Amino acid sequence: MKQPFHHGSLKQALLDASGTLLDQHGPDGVTIRAIARKVGVSHAAPVNHYKDREALLTALATVLFKDLLASVKGKLSSKDLPTTARISVFAIMLFEYAMAHPNRYRLLWHTGLVNHNDPELLDVMDQFYNACCAEIAGAGLCSERDAETYAIALWSLVHGYTDLRLTGMFEAKNDKINGRPRLEAMLDMFLNQSRNKSP
Amino acid sequence: MKQPFHHGSLKQALLDASGTLLDQHGPDGVTIRAIARKVGVSHAAPVNHYKDREALLTALATVLFKDLLASVKGKLSSKDLPTTARISVFAIMLFEYAMAHPNRYRLLWHTGLVNHNDPELLDVMDQFYNACCAEIAGAGLCSERDAETYAIALWSLVHGYTDLRLTGMFEAKNDKINGRPRLEAMLDMFLNQSRNKSP
DNA sequence: TCTATTAAGTTGACGCTGTCAATATTGACA
DNA sequence: TGTCAATATTGACAGCGTCAACTTAATAGA
Numbered sequence: 363m364k365q366p367f368h369h370g371s372l373k374q375a376l377l378d379a380s381g382t383l384l385d386q387h388g389p390d391g392v393t394i395r396a397i398a399r400k401v402g403v404s405h406a407a408p409v410n411h412y413k414d415r416e417a418l419l420t421a422l423a424t425v426l427f428k429d430l431l432a433s434v435k436g437k438l439s440s441k442d443l444p445t446t447a448r449i450s451v452f453a454i455m456l457f458e459y460a461m462a463h464p465n466r467y468r469l470l471w472h473t474g475l476v477n478h479n480d481p482e483l484l485d486v487m488d489q490f491y492n493a494c495c496a497e498i499a500g501a502g503l504c505s506e507r508d509a510e511t512y513a514i515a516l517w518s519l520v521h522g523y524t525d526l527r528l529t530g531m532f533e534a535k536n537d538k539i540n541g542r543p544r545l546e547a548m549l550d551m552f553l554n555q556s557r558n559k560s561p
Numbered sequence: 562m563k564q565p566f567h568h569g570s571l572k573q574a575l576l577d578a579s580g581t582l583l584d585q586h587g588p589d590g591v592t593i594r595a596i597a598r599k600v601g602v603s604h605a606a607p608v609n610h611y612k613d614r615e616a617l618l619t620a621l622a623t624v625l626f627k628d629l630l631a632s633v634k635g636k637l638s639s640k641d642l643p644t645t646a647r648i649s650v651f652a653i654m655l656f657e658y659a660m661a662h663p664n665r666y667r668l669l670w671h672t673g674l675v676n677h678n679d680p681e682l683l684d685v686m687d688q689f690y691n692a693c694c695a696e697i698a699g700a701g702l703c704s705e706r707d708a709e710t711y712a713i714a715l716w717s718l719v720h721g722y723t724d725l726r727l728t729g730m731f732e733a734k735n736d737k738i739n740g741r742p743r744l745e746a747m748l749d750m751f752l753n754q755s756r757n758k759s760p
Numbered sequence: 761t762c763t764a765t766t767a768a769g770t771t772g773a774c775g776c777t778g779t780c781a782a783t784a785t786t787g788a789c790a
Numbered sequence: 791t792g793t794c795a796a797t798a799t800t801g802a803c804a805g806c807g808t809c810a811a812c813t814t815a816a817t818a819g820a
Contacts, residue, residue, distance in 0.1 A: 369797085388673070390673050395776080406780085406799070406801095407797080410797055415777095473667065511743060511746045514731065514743065519721055520721070522716070522719070522721025523713065523714075525670065530677045531690075544710060548710055571768080605770070605807095609769070613808075614807065614808095765816105769815095770812080771811085771813090772809105772810090772812100778806105780801105782799100785798070786795100787794100788796095789793090790794100
């Protein structure tokens, strides 16, 4: 019963191995054959659990996104933070995740490898978006009418900076002020300016 | 003299074919062998002009980036616009370029295919960054000390929204307000808030 | 003008990839 | 025990990037 079939829980093992390969060798290193080798199974075994490489990487991206969302939500619910600080935490956690696990963050948005129309992935991304909107709405930084635009702007700002930075942008320049300090300065700008606005 | 060698100007022909393939089939469709077929040359001919696939795609990305920069600069110098409008033009042109040529925009930032440490590409990206900074500095929306942060924030905002949108984000939702109108609303927010700030 | 040199293009091979069809094995259930 | 379906293996195929060996062509020097 423990090992109901030949391998047992190959599906999960494939996901685990994929995650390791992703961290070590980047998205391009996560090949079906490499995964199979790592798990110690023949090169065609994975097809029984995932239709093709895209399906496997989409599943991996979904798991990673879920983890990220969970840890963000966890951190936000555990601490009792002022509303604008909550937004910063949200943004900074995203950025720090990407810096700690660049290849994971790259996979999440890799259109060539991941199917962003997959319902499961779409669902967790939607939850992420809603969490972002909730933070903005809760902060009361803008009119309710503008909340959605505001939330998208925040997400775009963080994702844009993160993505640019992962390509190496700004690295050659003032790298002591770039990175997280730069992000915090941008958030400061973004949030403080809003506070100066009358409701 | 016109055709100094077998093919003549194979190097340029390879670039042209790559551009067409990119538009039609996306970055993954731009394979060395497909390019060679399109030009009508053997599969190993390109190696005489580009060390490997990465070198070829990096050259293509450099050309595309140069074109984009030129058209942005052209538009900005031709019209006599108020300073904040100039920033919007800058941002909107970037976004519209990506919407008109999604695969080109994807290639520009595709870390797996393009070498973002290439000096030529680095140079044109630097020019782009400097142009962005110049617009911000010229607008006088913030203290000189904050200009760099402001410029990076603007670029991050536009790139982030563009990139998220290219993955299909926000498409299922209110798609009449998303896209360019949403970007304009975000820019409005971003710029107007700054104007309310005392100097 | 003839020849030597070198750049440019061809051919064929290698190992890698994803995917599929055919086959073998295993566990579960009747 | 015997059947069946799920699961894994094997082998094949086409496509890919890249390299080495070879052929062709254009230029440079005598």
